[in-house]
Amino acid sequence: MNERPTTPREDPLESLYPGPMSDTVTAPATLPKANEACWCGSGRKYKRCHKKLEGRVLPGVVSPMRSVPADIPRPPYADTGEPEPWDEPRIKSPEIIERMRHACDVASEVLRLSGEKVAPGVTTDEIDRYVHDLFVERGAYPSTINYHGYPKACCTSINEVICHGIPDSTVLQDGDICNIDVTGYIGGVHGDSNATFLVGSVDPESQQLVRVTEECIWHGIEAVKPGRPLSDIGQAIENHAKKYRYGVVRAFVGHGIGEQFHTDIQVLHYYDSRATTTMRPGMTFTIEPMITLGTVNYKVWDDDWTAVTADGRRTAQFEHTILVTDEGCDVLTGGPGAVSPTAPWNR
Numbered sequence: 009m010n011e012r013p014t015t016p017r018e019d020p021l022e023s024l025y026p027g028p029m030s031d032t033v034t035a036p037a038t039l040p041k042a043n044e045a046c047w048c049g050s051g052r053k054y055k056r057c058h059k060k061l062e063g064r065v066l067p068g069v070v071s072p073m074r075s076v077p078a079d080i081p082r083p084p085y086a087d088t089g090e091p092e093p094w095d096e097p098r099i100k101s102p103e104i105i106e107r108m109r110h111a112c113d114v115a116s117e118v119l120r121l122s123g124e125k126v127a128p129g130v131t132t133d134e135i136d137r138y139v140h141d142l143f144v145e146r147g148a149y150p151s152t153i154n155y156h157g158y159p160k161a162c163c164t165s166i167n168e169v170i171c172h173g174i175p176d177s178t179v180l181q182d183g184d185i186c187n188i189d190v191t192g193y194i195g196g197v198h199g200d201s202n203a204t205f206l207v208g209s210v211d212p213e214s215q216q217l218v219r220v221t222e223e224c225i226w227h228g229i230e231a232v233k234p235g236r237p238l239s240d241i242g243q244a245i246e247n248h249a250k251k252y253r254y255g256v257v258r259a260f261v262g263h264g265i266g267e268q269f270h271t272d273i274q275v276l277h278y279y280d281s282r283a284t285t286t287m288r289p290g291m292t293f294t295i296e297p298m299i300t301l302g303t304v305n306y307k308v309w310d311d312d313w314t315a316v317t318a319d320g321r322r323t324a325q326f327e328h329t330i331l332v333t334d335e336g337c338d339v340l341t342g343g344p345g346a347v348s349p350t351a352p353w354n355r
Contacts, residue, residue: 009152009163009189009200009269010171010260010296010327064320065166067309068176071133073159074140082149083193083269089157096264096271099290104197104266105331108292111148111199112329112340115192118142119201120347122162122190126205128182132164135188136175143192151191151198151269158313163189163202168320170298170306171260172313182208185218187325191269198269200294201341202327203348213301214322217254219352221299221324224248224256226351228277228295232287232330232337239283242276245297257298257323259306260315264293265329287332292340296327 036047039054046057076082085091100108122139140161143150150161158174165173165187166180173187180186189202204218224245231244241262249256262275276283277297302321308314317323326348331338342349349355 009155009191009202010262010294010298065169065173065178065316067311067314068132068178070159070174070176070311073153074137074161076140076149076153077144080144080147080149081194081196083151083155083198085156086149086154089154091155091269093268093272096266096268098264098271098273099288100266100292100331101290105290105292107195107197108199108266108329108331109340111192111194111197112201113199114143114146114148114194115190115199115201115329116341116343116346118146118192119188119190119203119341120345122188123203123205123347126180126186126188126207128180128184128208130180132166132173132175132178132180132186135164136160136162139188139190143190146192146194148192148194151193151200152189155269161190163187165189165314165323165325167322168317170257170300170315170317170323171325172315174311174313180207183210183214184208185210185214185322185324189325189327193269197267198265199341200265200269200327200329201346202296202325204324204326214324216252217299217301217322218324220249220252220254221297222326222348223352224277224297224299225295225326225328225348226353228297229328229330229337229339230351232295232332234287234289234332234334234336236287237283238273238275238285238287239279239281241295242283243279245295246278249297249299255300255302255304257300257304257306259304260298262294262296262327264291266292289332289334291332292329294327294329296325298323298325
């Protein structure tokens with residue numbers, strides 16, 4: 009799960025969504041004509057109400073937050089919902105690094121298994137229940153549960169949803185793309201990873217978007233070198249995305265990770281000369297670019313989590329947890345068995 013927005017919302021498009029976005033919206037099988045009354049009962053013409061949302065992802069029903077067995081160690085925010093930041097060292101000790109390797113192995117395995125559940129007809133709530141059970145079976149706490157009040161064990165972001173989609177009753181359709189973002193807390197540390205999966209038969213444009221997004225993260229990973237600034241990562245990602253005229257989301261960024269879910273390191277996925285933090289051996293952080301077919305402007309639903317592209321065009325994301333080493337980096341959530349094990353050009 010990436011850090012919350014670093015910039016104000018752009019192009020909020022308040023008028024695009026005619027009712028509260030947290031409401032469940034179910035359209036009839038036969039839609040009205042443009043000048044007929046909207047099916048939602050608003051009294052407005054269909055063309056001025058829900059017609060604008062045809063083909064968009066809409067909120068479903070969110071089931072109650074599930075509990076985690078009491079014998080599983082949990083992060084400090086698990087009961088309160090509010091993390092209390094503390095000055096965690098950026099350079100991790102060998103002991104913390106070993107614990108993070110295990111947490112990241114768990115997260116990587118859970119991501120791969122949850123991705124195998126992605127198919128037409130499956131609800132995102134079903135995926136979340138599976139993720140929840142997988143973490144619990146491994147003695148891990150799903151880090152997202154009650155983090156700033158977030159209600160689920162993972163994020164599921166479909167099509168134009170940039171990130172932080174809350175699993176609900178939404179049914180995956182043939183041709184969708186779906187990102188699953190998982191984080192597990194075990195051994196007193198977090199491991200974080202995500203990937204975008206194809207649902208059934210997906211159009212070539214979306215397939216290319218997902219492929220290039222995975223390439224983008226690995227270009228960013230290959231830019232990780234001790235003694236270099238974090239801006240190298242964003243530059244490498246942005247340079248590759250630009251070759252395809254894709255957008256790179258700026259509002260959500262990678263983050264430091266360790267004993268805390270998010271630490272003070274921020275990893276931009278675009279070039280900014282002000283990102284001068286020097287990478288040092290022992291640093292751990294996530295790289296998680298969000299790449300769009302169209303605009304990088306976004307809208308956040310009334311649930312205060314779900315971020316969608318302002319133009320409704322699709323977006324994809326991949327994420328790995330990284331350890332800076334003396335030679336370069338270790339991809340703690342990569343390697344054999346991972347959804348994205350190595351750079352595609354090295355497979």
